[in-house]
Amino acid sequence: MTLQSIKYERGRLQILDQLLLPDTTRYVDVKNSEDGWQAIKKMQVRGAPAIAIVGCLSLGVELYDKTFMSVSDMQSFVTEKLNYLVTARPTAVNMADAAARFMAFSKTLADGSLSPGDAKIRLIEEFESMLEKDIATNKLIGKFGGEDILSRSGSKPIQILTHCNTGSLATAGYGTALGVIRYLHEQGKLDQAFCTETRPYNQGSRLTAYELVYEKMNATLICDSMAALLMHQKNISAVVVGADRVVSNGDTANKIGTYQLAIVAKHHGVPFYVACPLTTYDGSKKSGEEIVIEERPAKEMTTVKGINCWNPAFDVTPAELITGGIITEYGVFPPSKLKEELAKYQNDKL
Numbered sequence: 001m002t003l004q005s006i007k008y009e010r011g012r013l014q015i016l017d018q019l020l021l022p023d024t025t026r027y028v029d030v031k032n033s034e035d036g037w038q039a040i041k042k043m044q045v046r047g048a049p050a051i052a053i054v055g056c057l058s059l060g061v062e063l064y065d066k067t068f069m070s071v072s073d074m075q076s077f078v079t080e081k082l083n084y085l086v087t088a089r090p091t092a093v094n095m096a097d098a099a100a101r102f103m104a105f106s107k108t109l110a111d112g113s114l115s116p117g118d119a120k121i122r123l124i125e126e127f128e129s130m131l132e133k134d135i136a137t138n139k140l141i142g143k144f145g146g147e148d149i150l151s152r153s154g155s156k157p158i159q160i161l162t163h164c165n166t167g168s169l170a171t172a173g174y175g176t177a178l179g180v181i182r183y184l185h186e187q188g189k190l191d192q193a194f195c196t197e198t199r200p201y202n203q204g205s206r207l208t209a210y211e212l213v214y215e216k217m218n219a220t221l222i223c224d225s226m227a228a229l230l231m232h233q234k235n236i237s238a239v240v241v242g243a244d245r246v247v248s249n250g251d252t253a254n255k256i257g258t259y260q261l262a263i264v265a266k267h268h269g270v271p272f273y274v275a276c277p278l279t280t281y282d283g284s285k286k287s288g289e290e291i292v293i294e295e296r297p298a299k300e301m302t303t304v305k306g307i308n309c310w311n312p313a314f315d316v317t318p319a320e321l322i323t324g325g326i327i328t329e330y331g332v333f334p335p336s337k338l339k340e341e342l343a344k345y346q347n348d349k350l
């Protein structure tokens, strides 16, 4: 059984408190959208897909206990709460994407054909479907990405470098970039995965390392500052990272430090891939310059009081550095073709 960041049954949501990992495994109840907002803001749950799923399910749990006089009352309530959930963290687009889709869906429920109670259950069912869809999506990402890497590597042992945490803890299960590594491992083709510590929040050393050990994959931890030497000395087959927002020209926001990995990969001729679902694509923005980068509190960085800190949680990797491609559930696309390729699938989202 893989690690489970989200436990859900209708009317009850629990999340694995990622602030306590790896030392303590404790699930906490998320009883409503306010709890959901707080859990996302405090990073008890994190990772773009998991943020959206927990946000929507927290609202689903709140809805379950509520009664509405009319479907349009429910629709106003849901719109207000979804808009609120989007404000918890600004950079990952998945929650905003889900909010837009579910607001549109809740409008379709107000056509008079369903009672308020039935409409509420239809909406809850749609929230619930995110769990299975995310895992199915991640398995496709894993396969497309894994096969692409294998096709480029000939008979060489496969060694993958990844950054941040993109596995079961950041999604409903299987993972995106870590899904690619998992697929290669399942095929018996993974020689070794390297993961960065991912300073300052240490998603790599606390969460990815924990997942890799838990899954018994052959894996090695490095400090972020060791990536250039690693690529110089260790025959890295590919760098594979996740994403928080990919915009229409292919520029990609992901965990701080991704940009420098992409530069180093280009210098060493190592293919650099971004792995993410269609729900991480934001076609409304033309370039990475338009992406809002979250800044986190200085206390996440400091060991000495009195020093000034700058703590951006994400950076933007320019499309031209994504040399391997963007791995989605529909295939692997060069960033320059992403917009036209994904346009074909936009209506499949719900």
Ligand SMILES: CSC[C@@H](O)[C@@H](O)C(=O)COP(=O)(O)O
Binding pocket: 046, 047, 048, 049, 092, 163, 164, 165, 166, 167, 170, 171, 175, 176, 177, 203, 241, 242, 243, 244, 254, 255, 256, 313
């Ligand atoms: C599948 S998760 C992809 C990204 O969300 C992940 O790489 C990342 O940057 C997470 O940042 P975090 O600040 O931990 O939410």
